[in-house]
Amino acid sequence: MRSQNLSVCSTQSTSREIMVSDNSSPQEPTATKRQRPEMKIGTHSGTFHADEALAVYMLKLLPKYKNSTVVRSRTPDILEACDIIVDVQGKYDGLKHFDHHQRDFSETFSTDFKTKLSSAGLIFKHFGKEIISDELNTSVDSADVSLLYTKLYSAFVEAIDGNDNGESAYPDNIKPAYNASGITLPSIVAGYNPSWNEPRDDVYMDTQFEKASKLMGEVFSSKLKFYAKSWLPARELVRTALVESTKYDDEGRIMVFDTTVTWKGHLFDLEEEMKIEGRTLYVLYSDGASWRVQAVPVSNESFTSRKPLPEPWRGVRDQALSDLTGIDGGIFVHASGFIGGNKTREGALEMAKKALEM
Structure with a gap:
């Protein structure tokens, strides 16, 4: 300005x-x-x-x-x-x-x-x-x-x-x-x-x-x-990710970013605008070194997730997590189940897909 x-x-x-x-x-x-x-x-x-x-x-x-x-x-x-x-x-x-x-x-x-x-x-x-x-x-x-x-x-x-x-x-x-x-x-x-x-x-x-x-x-x-x-x-990146979400899950429940993006506020606004409220359950993004899979909260201000990562995974780390999930590259799953990590994009995506079925 x-x-x-x-x-x-x-x-x-x-x-x-x-x-x-x-x-x-x-x-x-x-x-x-x-x-x-x-x-x-x-x-x-x-x-x-x-x-x-x-x-x-x-x-x-x-x-x-x-x-x-x-x-x-x-x-x-x-x-x-x-x-x-x-x-x-x-x-x-x-x-x-x-x-x-x-x-x-x-x-x-x-x-x-x-x-x-x-x-x-x-x-x-x-x-x-x-x-x-x-x-x-x-x-x-x-x-x-x-x-x-x-x-x-x-x-x-x-x-x-x-x-x-x-x-x-x-x-x-x-x-x-x-x-x-x-x-x-x-x-x-x-x-x-x-x-x-x-x-x-x-x-x-x-x-x-x-x-x-x-x-x-x-x-x-x-x-x-x-x-x-x-x-x-950032809003346009979230819109694009929502449109492309059916590439990863037929129902569009997984949203993927190839970098860290401020997505949360935009997600709720765009879901309402696109009339798909509550559809997105997991968001994947890179932190530059590894990948995260984050459960979407029920609202922008809430700490309660729409679908937390599976209870048996929570608090488990590293090789123990990989052995438990059957997915290589496991890093952690938070004790509350709101977020987890994997060394690769493929591993994080597999975690999200498996979590949908549990």
Whole structure:
């Protein structure tokens, strides 16, 4: 993802503008800079939060707003002079105004989600596909962009929305075992604001907001890179393995990878999508030196397997395991039966096939 150098103007109580940084290229001709219209992103001055810090960063990932100035103010006329306004003014129209504080606001990301949007969710809802397509260098209408759009919201942005709107991820009757609030991104962003007994001058506040926006944006960009470059390719490998599973068992109960792949979460999603829930019982993969045969759990969060490896094999190792199973190259079977090992791909596959019949 592109790195950013935010330009922030403070107009908290007057029309005074303070330029913290300039994004224009030093080689750009002066005439060109004069001709280029300066876009402005408006948000509120004073104490800032994770949602508008992220919203501003996401906007500046777009070509239209890449070189824009961020105007932080509470003065309506100054804000209305901006090209887009986030987290202030009490309006949401999906075009210029992206605030969520009005009494009748109830917008969610889609009908599949219940969490009310913050300014971060609003900007992502309207511009997320464009941001993702730019990262992938592909059409905004592609299936991959749509998939990542929903995944990135549910895996990251939704939590920012819920936190800013005071919506707990847990029922009220569940008491946490410890306090994790101090290590969340919103709490870290809050720490960039001055303490009650520290100065709150405009220049300092704008500088701190710039730091907070950069922090939120770097995490967002890292998440997007992971889901685009790692999570998505792994999903396609799991899909291929599911399609090819009938090569190893007529009912498609054995899935084979020739390398280590993050498969578990994808398996449950794809089984549901392909309407084959519960079909896969064993997954084979290489750890680089030997092979593993792992029993699939009943759910992504469960330690209970759909079909554990046979009870007589559990806790047996090496030659004793080979003698017991009649399969050369035995390494081990875990005492719970959730995983076993063999020196070769052929041996691991034979273990899985024999386990199906026991």
